[in-house]
Amino acid sequence: MADAPKDRRPATEMIHGGTMRSGFGETSEAIFLTQGFVYDSAEAAEARFKGDEPGFVYSRYANPTVAMFEERMCALEGAEAGRATASGMAAVTASLLCDVKAGDHVVASRALFGSCDYVIADFLPRLGVNSTLVDGTDLDAWRSAVRPQTRAFFLESPSNPNLELIDIAAVADIARAADARLVVDNVFATPLYQKPLELGAHTVVYSATKHIDGQGRCLGGVVLSNAEWVEDKLAPYIKHIGPSMSPFNAWVLLKSLETLEIRVARQAETAAVLADRIGDHPAIARVYYPGRADHPQAGLARRQMHSGGTMIAFEITGGKDAAFRFANALEVVLISNNLGDARSLVTHPATTTHQLSEEERAELGIGDGHMRLSVGLEDVEDLSEDILAALSASQSATIRAVS
Numbered sequence: 557m558a559d560a561p562k563d564r565r566p567a568t569e570m571i572h573g574g575t576m577r578s579g580f581g582e583t584s585e586a587i588f589l590t591q592g593f594v595y596d597s598a599e600a601a602e603a604r605f606k607g608d609e610p611g612f613v614y615s616r617y618a619n620p621t622v623a624m625f626e627e628r629m630c631a632l633e634g635a636e637a638g639r640a641t642a643s644g645m646a647a648v649t650a651s652l653l654c655d656v657k658a659g660d661h662v663v664a665s666r667a668l669f670g671s672c673d674y675v676i677a678d679f680l681p682r683l684g685v686n687s688t689l690v691d692g693t694d695l696d697a698w699r700s701a702v703r704p705q706t707r708a709f710f711l712e713s714p715s716n717p718n719l720e721l722i723d724i725a726a727v728a729d730i731a732r733a734a735d736a737r738l739v740v741d742n743v744f745a746t747p748l749y750q751k752p753l754e755l756g757a758h759t760v761v762y763s764a765t766k767h768i769d770g771q772g773r774c775l776g777g778v779v780l781s782n783a784e785w786v787e788d789k790l791a792p793y794i795k796h797i798g799p800s801m802s803p804f805n806a807w808v809l810l811k812s813l814e815t816l817e818i819r820v821a822r823q824a825e826t827a828a829v830l831a832d833r834i835g836d837h838p839a840i841a842r843v844y845y846p847g848r849a850d851h852p853q854a855g856l857a858r859r860q861m862h863s864g865g866t867m868i869a870f871e872i873t874g875g876k877d878a879a880f881r882f883a884n885a886l887e888v889v890l891i892s893n894n895l896g897d898a899r900s901l902v903t904h905p906a907t908t909t910h911q912l913s914e915e916e917r918a919e920l921g922i923g924d925g926h927m928r929l930s931v932g933l934e935d936v937e938d939l940s941e942d943i944l945a946a947l948s949a950s951q952s953a954t955i956r957a958v959s
């Protein structure tokens with residue numbers, strides 16, 4: 557493994573971090589699309605299995621292309637160690653299952669992506685791990701949810717879909733006092749704009765499917781943490797449970813990391829412009845963007861994020877009908893539930909990613925007119941014209957009905 561100096565900046569790490577060249581001296585990383593490895597002798601196989609000799613054994617355990625992706629992510633995040641997984645949800649599940657056993661308890665913020673909510677509120681309790689969901693913005697709620705059995709905290713910040721922020725450093729302190737590990741799903745902020753490990757979190761997880769791929773091709777995930785936990789808990793979990801990343805996907809994601817910084821910087825710059833223009837439109841009841849002064853936690857955004865990010869949420873006047881008219885009138889922005897992509901994507905969470913009861917949606921602030929926009933790499937003016945025209949179209953039936 558390349559012995560990378562630790563003080564290189566993200567743009568450099570994303571090109572060179574973790575590179576392992578074969579004897580051919582290839583420029584771009586090789587794809588080791590192999591399930592297993594062969595040994596020169598039975599003795600060599602025994603030594604490799606015992607760990608007496610370095611080397612790869614089987615791609616469910618570890619693979620050279622996947623290892624390069626893991627190293628590059630560690631360098632980018634400033635993490636001691638990490639393991640890649642087949643999807644973001646495999647990363648979320650691994651991060652929690654490695655922290656708990658039957659009888660333990662997990663505390664999580666209520667504002668969660670639907671599948672994270674399923675893992676914490678449905679799946680873990682079936683394994684005998686109880687969970688409590690709290691208003692993540694209320695630090696007293698975290699404190700009062702702690703039980704003697706609490707072993708893990710979990711949060712997303714900014715949350716999906718309404719970009720609510722949670723004070724990661726403060727929640728990390730509460731977790732430490734409770735002898736629990738804090739897992740942060742950092743998908744919305746990206747590894748560039750928020751550093752949960754520096755803020756005190758124990759583990760950070762990503763869906764690499766989002767900004768890290770950023771071009772709509774592969775699923776992937778990664779769990780990053782301290783070396784001891786990765787070696788003792790996560791590595792055996794990946795090896796024996798098997799949520800391993802495909803070497804092909806790892807290679808695609810390595811290529812994607814080379815452009816992550818320029819893609820995400822451009823997407824965030826465009827998002828800041830669009831958030832203001834959307835916010836000024838008469839069809840908008842409310843816009844949520846962490847980079848705007850009117851975000852309910854603008855001060856926290858400035859403290860813990862380095863940018864407002866690439867995601868915007870907004871509430872269109874006129875409820876579901878107006879929201880659907882808006883989505884259907886878009887010509888550049890596509891309707892999709894993915895995010896972080898080069899293509900701008902819009903989602904109506906209430907009818908897709910967050911199909912909850914009306915009360916649950918009200919609690920999370922997801923109204924019928926709520927839209928989530930993932931800003932892509934298109935020209936800012938083309939996006940602006942498309943979105944503003946669709947916002948006007950969203951109100952056309954209302955205007956006709958009134959006149």
Ligand SMILES: Cc1ncc(COP(=O)(O)O)c(C=O)c1O
Binds near residue numbers: 669672763765766777
């Ligand atoms: C916040 C968050 N976490 C985790 C995931 C799951 O990622 P994947 O689809 O790669 O499993 C998603 C997917 O949308 C997400 O938005």
